[in-house]
Amino acid sequence: MALTQQFARVTPEYLARCRESALDSPGAAPNGDPPPDDVLDTDWALWGLCRYCRGTARCAPLHAALDRAVSGDADIGFLDHDEVYDGCTDPPRLLAPAAVDEFTRALLEADIDQVLALCAFFRGARLRGQCVIVWID
Template sequence: MALTQQFARVTPEYLERCRASALDSPGGVPNWDPPAEDVLDAGWAVWGLIRHCRGSGAAPGTAALLERAVSGDPDGDVGFLDHDEVYDGFADPPRLLGPTAVADIAHGLDAIDAVALLADLPASPAEAAAMCGFGPEFVGDIRAHLASHLAAMRQFYREAAHRRWCVIVWVD
């Protein structure tokens, strides 16, 4: 099974209900089940975009912004989500981005010019895929793939910021 980047946008109140559930249940079950429309599976695309940013002429802040968007902040108190009901336990436990961080990330994502960012990808699909860390099994237009996932992440964060919600990030 492939690892993929997961995002969930939730209210602070929802997180508190999950925390209370985890504290009240013998197995620490948080009753984590955000609605499907508030969950985003970004596959491997964001990691490829980050790798491209590091290896290209992208502004250093772009890679840092994307890394924060997928890694969360280390000081969020969501240890109760370190449960197999939430993720498979293979990678780091879920991390939190609070409403202020979400707004900052949404603003930063909106400022990225995707066309300019992806302009220096090699013309060869195989070379472009390799530059982004995707193996030779990648099929398709790498620019379109990365641009569509960036657009989805941008919209996801924009909506979370508009609602003043949190975003939980993890790899599953």
């Protein structure tokens, strides 16, 4: 089983619906996946970029932002469920809209071609005021 970095951009309302669904369902399942267009599988590319940035002084701010994006800020809790989380890594975590904004700014300032898809993904979340769920699959 390969582990790849996953992101899903969602609204705070979506998170609230998932939380309520998890509380109401017998197995605590959050019931509901984000639309496929709002999910980003960076495969292994993000970790290579993190490694590159770690060794390059001019990329230090981007490395800190990438590390935060990969780790997330807050444990979501209700997404710690068998259908979503297999227990091999940290459970899904959250980047709130303010963190998405900070990360997007770091990506835009980096001007590195390899981050274009990641930048567009986060820019879309920022423009919509969405959160981003972070996990490894």
